[in-house]
Amino acid sequence: MSAAADTGLSGSSIIVTGGSRGIGRAIVELLAAEGADVTFFYRDAEAAAAVTASGQAAGHNITAEQVNIRDAQSCNTAVERIAERRGHIDVLVNNAGVTRDNLLAMLDDADIATVLDTNIGGVFNVTRAVVPYMISQRSGKIINMSSVSGEKGGRGQTNYAASKGAINAFTRALAVELAPRKITVNAVAPGMIETEMSRELRDRAVDEVLSRILLRRIGRPQEVARAVWFLASSYADYITGHVLCVDGGFKME
């Protein structure tokens, strides 16, 4: 990387939601390894402790905050604390998300509310808390975790797909609003990635899934984290309002 420009990530202050497991954990670890000061939000205390412990052992700057992103006040308080501690917030990665897959007719109210409140409601809550700081700084990068489901139909995912489609629309609209202050807003849309979240589907229908992926393999969380790393870095200064697919060339019928 010696010939390349500075990524701008070293010493930067980054918030990652849903950072204790899966893709979120890979993002936290990659950005911290770049020298960023990463604070991640989590629900699962045990998984979070494992991330901070291995990060600290590697000499990385990782802090965990237990935050319920469905609660706006809890997001405001946490973000205020981080801003006071670090003096600035350079990157926000809205990664936290949940699935409650089922056919529409089988979904109960809670399956719908939990997915929408967490996946898109959480993005609103955390972003609203962070944006005032980025506006005042006249800089910042926001990266939202979308999904291939946001663009392509998938059985049993009306709730999840609706939340991810909303994230894509949110990303484009916010990019317009924040451009005057040089804040970029982008999304990453992973396809089938090897995480706990997709385990059930992979176990049930791996051949069918693979047949739809041009590269004929499941992606790794680190491969998604690389895309986030790119959008968070100064290499992506001229990219905003974009949804970057990291899906091995996914096609749906």
Place this chain on the structure above:
Amino acid sequence: MDMAEAEFTQEEVMVVYPTVAEAMAEALGCDVGQVTLNASLIEDLDGESIDFLDMLFRLERAFKVKIPRGKIIEEARGELAESDFEQNGKVTEAGMQQLRAYLSEVPAERFPSPMKVADIPRLYTTETFCRLVLRAKRSDLTAHAHR
């Protein structure tokens, strides 16, 4: 007009003014010397709506108060019901009267007619922001007193 003038004395306004002026200069990226008490953020100092928001965020942090964004217009309309204050996005005659009293620091000739509700922030001067801070501080005190 008398009502609003009695709300805060000029001395009270001047206590918060230096910090408010500094926030204004930072929000606009201009020299603090360009900021005067009666300069309008948008009309005189070429601010945009995002600068207006930045101004509110900066004041909240500098004075440790909450200025709910949704309350800006609500506060301006005072006792008037929303339907009496505005119709189809335009401020009514009664609304204009209330607005002139609320923004007593803004010279009368700056109020356009008809006036769109969305254009109300265009009237805000440095002094308006000072008064906004004083009101927020006061309601904060009231909130604490009732605890």
